[in-house]
Amino acid sequence: MNRWLLPEDIADVLPAEARKVESLRRAILDLYQTYGYELVAPPILEFLDSLLTGTGSDLNLQTFKLVDQLSGRTLGLRADMTPQVARIDAHLLNRQGVTRLCYAGSIAHARTPVGSSAREELQIGAEIYGCAGWEADFEAVTLLLQTLALADLNKVYLDLSHAGVLEGILDGQNLDKSDVETLYGLLQSKDRPRLAIWAKALPAKSAEALMALTELNGPCTQVLVSAKNALPKHPLIDDALAQLEMLVAATAALPNNVELSIDLADLRGYQYHSGVMFAAYVDKLPQPIARGGRYDHVGQAFGRPRPATGFSMDLLTLANLAPAAQRKPAILAPWIIDASLASKLAELRQAGEVVIQEMNGDAVETAEYLCDRELVKQGSSWEIKKK
Numbered sequence: 001m002n003r004w005l006l007p008e009d010i011a012d013v014l015p016a017e018a019r020k021v022e023s024l025r026r027a028i029l030d031l032y033q034t035y036g037y038e039l040v041a042p043p044i045l046e047f048l049d050s051l052l053t054g055t056g057s058d059l060n061l062q063t064f065k066l067v068d069q070l071s072g073r074t075l076g077l078r079a080d081m082t083p084q085v086a087r088i089d090a091h092l093l094n095r096q097g098v099t100r101l102c103y104a105g106s107i108a109h110a111r112t113p114v115g116s117s118a119r120e121e122l123q124i125g126a127e128i129y130g131c132a133g134w135e136a137d138f139e140a141v142t143l144l145l146q147t148l149a150l151a152d153l154n155k156v157y158l159d160l161s162h163a164g165v166l167e168g169i170l171d172g173q174n175l176d177k178s179d180v181e182t183l184y185g186l187l188q189s190k191d192r193p194r195l196a197i198w199a200k201a202l203p204a205k206s207a208e209a210l211m212a213l214t215e216l217n218g219p220c221t222q223v224l225v226s227a228k229n230a231l232p233k234h235p236l237i238d239d240a241l242a243q244l245e246m247l248v249a250a251t252a253a254l255p256n257n258v259e260l261s262i263d264l265a266d267l268r269g270y271q272y273h274s275g276v277m278f279a280a281y282v283d284k285l286p287q288p289i290a291r292g293g294r295y296d297h298v299g300q301a302f303g304r305p306r307p308a309t310g311f312s313m314d315l316l317t318l319a320n321l322a323p324a325a326q327r328k329p330a331i332l333a334p335w336i337i338d339a340s341l342a343s344k345l346a347e348l349r350q351a352g353e354v355v356i357q358e359m360n361g362d363a364v365e366t367a368e369y370l371c372d373r374e375l376v377k378q379g380s381s382w383e384i385k386k387k
Contacts, residue, residue, distance in 0.1 A: 009119040016367040025104055027150050032126050037102040051076040052056035053301045054327035062109045077108050080314060081123050083298060089129045090302040098130040101148045115287030125312030127201040132307035137276045138250045140292055144311045145256040145279055157259045161266045163273045164240030169209045173202060183342035187265040190214040205232050220248045221320040243276055289313055323335045329367035330354040331384060344382040
């Protein structure tokens with residue numbers, strides 16, 4: 001076996017593609033800065049109990065685990081940066097007002113996620129802490145759409161849901177964690193026959209509402225009207241539908257080319273999210289390009305209740321969907337000891353030009369640059385000529 005082979009679903013990012021990823025990362029973080037987001041960089045390793053605080057069992061299964069040789073405690077290699085950023089907001093910054101944080105860094109999955117072909121991602125995202133209003137969810141959606149536009153992904157399909165609907169339906173029911181996970185799977189797959197059997201133990205109104213959830217999907221206006229008629233009157237349900245209605249109206253008014261829909265049975269991350277949830281889809285990608293939503297209870301798990309909402313995505317996938325970058329023009333120059341040449345090289349590079357020096361006459365091979373000019377000496381000066 002070749003010792004340099006990489007593990008399954010782990011890959012190198014090669015020249016040109018790596019540059020496209022980095023250019024996109026810089027453009028996205030610069031965009032977030034214009035909205036007032038502050039950049040944070042959590043560590044890639046943490047003690048496992050801290051890393052998984054406030055998260056569901058899915059993240060535990062996706063986390064690589066190892067033993068710290070210094071403390072003997074179990075460490076986790078992060079599979080999601082969002083809980084880490086929530087910890088930073090809750091304990092390290094400890095601010096009282098609204099805080100906007102953004103991040104970009106590698107994450108790893110113990111198992112390849114469904115619909116993906118990679119176990120390593122470059123996660124980038126933005127989070128708003130301290131604002132419980134729907135306005136924060138709208139800002140997150142707006143920023144997500146602008147992020148996708150930077151990669152020339154202008155046709156976006158945004159699917160909305162709300163954790164409060166299921167919470168209202170199950171209010172007063174004493175369900176253990178395994179029951180909730182079973183229900184979550186049945187709703188996600190819209191398995192009506194098995195859901196009907198599972199719901200027999202619940203009151204009739206709750207069972208009917210769960211069955212209705214599997215059909216409450218499609219165009220926003222239609223779903224919202226149907227939901228108000230099909231679901232029981234409950235403060236949590238009413239508030240959830242009202243928030244969705246406001247978010248739909250505001251998002252529809254944006255200049256972005258976005259197609260909105262609602263699926264009230266799409267509760268992926270239900271144990272993690274606490275309010276509005278959204279998933280963004282684009283052409284040529286079967287799974288969501290980005291996910292986001294409200295997760296107020298994560299801060300509570302860190303000992304400091306704090307409203308929170310945001311989104312994240314895999315930058316490697318985003319860059320792969322973006323148009324191919326043009327090769328950057330470059331200048332070839334000889335490698336000789338010459339003070340005037342050194343001065344000219346510094347001048348050109350200061351002006352933003354790419355200048356590649358040929359060493360020992362060896363040909364330059366590059367996938368990222370197009371050497372269309374060369375630097376030649378004419379008399380006592382160095383001049384640029386087309387090749």
